[in-house]
Amino acid sequence: MINKVVKNADEAIKDIPDNSVLMLGGFGLCGIPENCIAAILRSGVKGLTCISNNAGVDDFGIGLMLKTRQVKKMISSYVGENGEFERQLLSGELEVELIPQGTLAERIRAGGAGIPAFFTPAGVGTEVANGKEAREFDGKMYLMETWLRADFSIVKAWKGDTSGNLVYRGTARNFNPLMASAGTITIAEVEELVPVGELDPNAIHTPGIYVHRIFQGSNYEKRIEQRTVRK
């Protein structure tokens, strides 16, 4: 098997140039690549276009990259929960493209599957349809949507092996496997890096072929956005 291990997050992201298109895994703060985000903050890389379902919160996740003005554009389905985001958006410092969540997921999946375009019903008759080809199939209207790909995809998994095979945990899976498949360079940070042969081949979520760099992260905070308990 091919060894894809790099030392740490700083090494993994060091060649990301200004104005790159990044995909960052996670839903809310669940399953986000905390170590790589911290390394991106340290690197000072600028002008980033970030494709991520959400934009973090003021002081965590992608929110931190917004604070340092490293992000030029966000492509997301939902960007609430972030005051700095709102300020930059209203002041025109930040561009935002909002995409229905299922369309976002499918466009990324298409990017990783070599499918340049597909038809989906989401957004028909809404402003999302503006400028898009609409077509009827079997009596229902659909919009044509195109693939999304990234210069660098940055994902977080639970376990990974040295050849890049990944296993996610719980709902921290979300967009991570899709994004892993759609990056020109895919960087995976994992909670536990194991030797080749330790993961069950039958239970791998992201085959190693999609992953170019992998490292074991540290100090995961895994912040909870809405701590909700039973009464």
Added chain:
Amino acid sequence: MINKVVKNADEAIKDIPDNSVLMLGGFGLCGIPENCIAAILRSGVKGLTCISNNAGVDDFGIGLMLKTRQVKKMISSYVGENGEFERQLLSGELEVELIPQGTLAERIRAGGAGIPAFFTPAGVGTEVANGKEAREFDGKMYLMETWLRADFSIVKAWKGDTSGNLVYRGTARNFNPLMASAGTITIAEVEELVPVGELDPNAIHTPGIYVHRIFQGSNYEKRIEQRTVRK
């Protein structure tokens, strides 16, 4: 959880009417729904359109359904290894539609994903392109292909629980999970049926929502087409 257990293959397939469109999982003879095929032979249902990557061999798999003249049309990517098939095809008793394997897989996946059409590069410039819309994206040509769905999808898994969650084994996975998602009614036969809660939620290949009927099969022959050993 919702209980989807039926008694056996005969009960699972008993309401398949003549002239139905079926999907049958498997690649070659690997991962085919042996019990349901046997029940279909017993049922005498006729005029079937079968979507399956292959057509079995003369005396096993879908080949058995060809022998009994229950199949009107095969939609496959490769149909070699079957003398009876060839005879019926040349005599005009059987219709065949050949589809590139990746396109077949993606069309079935699209059927299960509510995507009525997508673009793929396979077949550009070949007779597969006849009658299809071709379009350029980022300087490369693609063909528009449409979804495939079935009245009944019949799949074979390794383990399943009573609510229809499925886990496949080895390369017996192949088309099975795709077909499971694309059936109006999906029937799953499994080698081992377990109570709800026994399968790891993180390692399920087909979520139970796609499966309508499930039963534990018996007497799996798992015939090998090309027994090849190390010298």
Added chain:
Amino acid sequence: MLDKIGIAKRIAQEVKDGMYINLGIGIPTLVANYIPKNMNVVLQSENGLLGIGPFPTEESIDPDLINAGKQTITMMPGSALFNSAESFAMIRSGKVDLTILGAMEVSELGDIANWKVPGKMVKGMGGAMDLVASAKNIIVAMQHCSKEGASKLLRKCTLPLTGLRCVKRIVSDLAVLDVLPLGGFRLLERAPGVTVDEIKNATEGKLIIDGEIPEMVII
């Protein structure tokens, strides 16, 4: 008139044994609390889970397990986890039997607006556009009128749309109504203590009243 819990309780009566259900944020999330215990239903969370369980105890909180509203949750036995593309695959292909979500406005043709108010900060549509474009059966939980008393059941939506001709039924604080295929809100039930005239006055869109309208039974 129903409070939020009343609306949730009334919607819970729409749930049938064996259903797969997606619950939106807000009142729809509350519906889960009132589904009869003897019913086998499975709740889908579009961030990648079939089989949402109750909220966790303080001790069992798991940051890797949240619902689409980002709340910590648990899993039921028999759950399945999957990625976001698979999640919307099952939504788009109609495998989710019932979608319950909130709305700012619904038109008499079943159009729904629930994601954007011009002039206010736009947070995004999340999964709502995919859900309303795909679901076989959509029930909306909403207030019949705005705080200012303006009807939200309209001839035509005034806010940017989330989806076209998709809402099948509305449970508001005042009434249960069906959206008819050719247009119009058919009044099915009155909330306790609410008169037909009050509902008439609160409904700008075409209201269809056919015979005696029973008062709903909320237990």
Added chain:
Amino acid sequence: MLDKIGIAKRIAQEVKDGMYINLGIGIPTLVANYIPKNMNVVLQSENGLLGIGPFPTEESIDPDLINAGKQTITMMPGSALFNSAESFAMIRSGKVDLTILGAMEVSELGDIANWKVPGKMVKGMGGAMDLVASAKNIIVAMQHCSKEGASKLLRKCTLPLTGLRCVKRIVSDLAVLDVLPLGGFRLLERAPGVTVDEIKNATEGKLIIDGEIPEMVII
């Protein structure tokens, strides 16, 4: 002149450390035997496996583990299993670095025909059309001429095509040739004992001979 094993050995020299490779049925399958042991490469099987290992022993045969040629196989440590849509997803998105397959004919523009002979029973294209339409790097293993002596490296294919302008390199029993982007077979190496004239006579398409042509080294 090379026999099948010679062709496989010569193609094995094209393999680079770290490659993901899809091997077609026939001669391409043999290539696996001649990849240097110190190279880390991963073999993809389009029926759903990354990490094909050697054929099994009689005792370790597993009917649930086959390659795309339906032969029983084993898995290498670090393998991953997946479904057929995922398999072709990675093929179409260019993650497979090298595809090696057989051909009946190749044109000087890189068109390939390898799935259908009119008048003969058509068995199907399997995954060949997807592979040739997607792969970044395609090497064809083939006989230079038919049994009757007719060239199979043509100006234009006569058989129904599998794919357009996709073949990058050919290893035949007579020669190694590159297909140039603007058309033409550039002769790179001669098989042991084969002369340039013999290759000229066996090549109907435009043959480009630039300087001295070395004889290939097969170990």
